[in-house]
Amino acid sequence: MALNNKIAVVTGAVMGIGRAVTETLLQHGAKVALLDVNEIAGKNLTETLNQQHGTGKALFLKCDVQSEQEIKDTFQKTVETFGGIDIVCNNAGILNEETWEKAVSTNLMGVIRGTYVGMEHMNKLTGGRGGVIINMASMAGIGPFPSCPVYTATKHGVVGFTRAMGAASEASGYGIRFNVICPSFVQTDFLANIPEKLGRFSHLADAAHKLVDTLGILSVSEVTECFLELATDESKNGEALVVFPKGKTYAKFPSVL
Numbered sequence: 001m002a003l004n005n006k007i008a009v010v011t012g013a014v015m016g017i018g019r020a021v022t023e024t025l026l027q028h029g030a031k032v033a034l035l036d037v038n039e040i041a042g043k044n045l046t047e048t049l050n051q052q053h054g055t056g057k058a059l060f061l062k063c064d065v066q067s068e069q070e071i072k073d074t075f076q077k078t079v080e081t082f083g084g085i086d087i088v089c090n091n092a093g094i095l096n097e098e099t100w101e102k103a104v105s106t107n108l109m110g111v112i113r114g115t116y117v118g119m120e121h122m123n124k125l126t127g128g129r130g131g132v133i134i135n136m137a138s139m140a141g142i143g144p145f146p147s148c149p150v151y152t153a154t155k156h157g158v159v160g161f162t163r164a165m166g167a168a169s170e171a172s173g174y175g176i177r178f179n180v181i182c183p184s185f186v187q188t189d190f191l192a193n194i195p196e197k198l199g200r201f202s203h204l205a206d207a208a209h210k211l212v213d214t215l216g217i218l219s220v221s222e223v224t225e226c227f228l229e230l231a232t233d234e235s236k237n238g239e240a241l242v243v244f245p246k247g248k249t250y251a252k253f254p255s256v257l
C-alpha cells in the first residue's frame with residue numbers, strides 16, 4: 001500500500017515514537033491526525049509540520065485514549081476533515097506500576113478502543129475502504145519484564161489482541177490488516193525516571209538498567225522503519241515485528257492446534 005494521499009490517525013503523536021511515525025507518514029505524502037493529551041505541544045508541533053509539509057496535512061486533536069467518547073469524536077473529526085481513515089497507529093502508552101489501572105486503561109484498553117473505533121470507519125463490510133491498523137506493543141509483549149509486570153501484561157495483551165484481530169479480519173473480510181510492533185528500549189522520554197515508575201518493583205531498577213546496557217537502545221527511526229514495512233507490505237497481517245538494535249524479526253508463536 002502506498003502512503004501517498006492516505007489518511008492516518010496516530011495516538012500519542014506529539015512525542016517520541018508517535019511523533020516519529022507521524023513525521024514519517026507526512027514525509028511519504030499522507031495526511032495525519034495527531035491525537036494526544038499534550039495540547040500545547042501538539043498544537044505547536046502541528047503548526048510546524050504544516051509549515052514543513054503544506055497547510056492542511058497535519059491536524060492536532062486533543063484526545064485521551066482512556067476516553068471512548070474522545071476517541072469517537074476525534075476519529076469522526078478526522079473523517080470530516082480529511083475524508084476518511086486508511087491507517088491507524090495506536091501508539092499512546094505509559095509505564096507506571098503504581099497507577100497500574102491507568103496503564104491498563106491507556107496501553108491495552110486504549111488500543112482496543114482505537115482499533116474498534118477505527119474499524120467503524122475502515123471496515124469494508126460497513127462502507128469503509130479497508131486499510132491497516134498498527135499497534136505499538138513492546139518486547140515486554142513477548143517476554144516477561146520482571147520490573148514491570150502490569151506493563152508486561154498490557155503489552156502481551158496488545159500482541160494477542162492484534163494477532164486475533166488479524167485472524168478475525170481475514171476470516172470476516174474486513175479488508176483491514178492488523179499488525180503490532182515490539183521494540184526493545186527506544187531513546188525517548190519514556191525511559192526517564194524509570195525507578196519512580198516501577199513502584200513496588202523499584203528494587204529491580206538496576207537489573208532493568210543492566211538489560212538496557214545489554215540490549216542497547218534503538219533510535220525512533222529504527223521503529224519507524226518497522227512501521228513503514230508493516231504499513232506498506234500488504235502481505236503482512238496478524239504479524240508481530242520484534243526490533244532490537246541488533247536487528248528485527250517476525251515473532252514466531254507456538255501453534256496450539
Ligand SMILES: NC(=O)C1=CN([C@@H]2O[C@H](COP(=O)(O)OP(=O)(O)OC[C@H]3O[C@@H](n4cnc5c(N)ncnc54)[C@H](O)[C@@H]3O)[C@@H](O)[C@H]2O)C=CC1
Nearest residue numbers: 012015016017036037064065091092093138185186188190
Ligand atoms: N521508549 C521505549 O523504550 C519503548 C516504548 N514502547 C511503547 O511505544 C509507545 C510510545 O512510547 P514513547 O514514544 O517512548 O513514549 P513517550 O512518553 O515519549 O510518548 C508518549 C506519548 O503518548 C502521549 N500519551 C500518554 N498517555 C496518553 C493518553 N492517555 N492518551 C493520549 N496520548 C497519551 C504522551 O503525551 C506522549 O506524547 C508506548 O506505547 C510505549 O509503551 C515500546 C517499547 C519501548
Ligand SMILES: CCC(=O)/C=C/C=C\C[C@@H](O)/C=C/C=C/C=C\[C@@H](O)CCCC(=O)O
Nearest residue numbers: 138139140143144145147184185194208209
Ligand atoms: C530501565 C528500563 C526499564 O526499567 C523499563 C523500560 C520500559 C519501557 C520500555 C519497554 O517497552 C521495553 C521493554 C524491553 C524489554 C526487553 C526484554 C523483556 O522481554 C524483558 C526480558 C527479561 C528477561 O527475559 O530476563
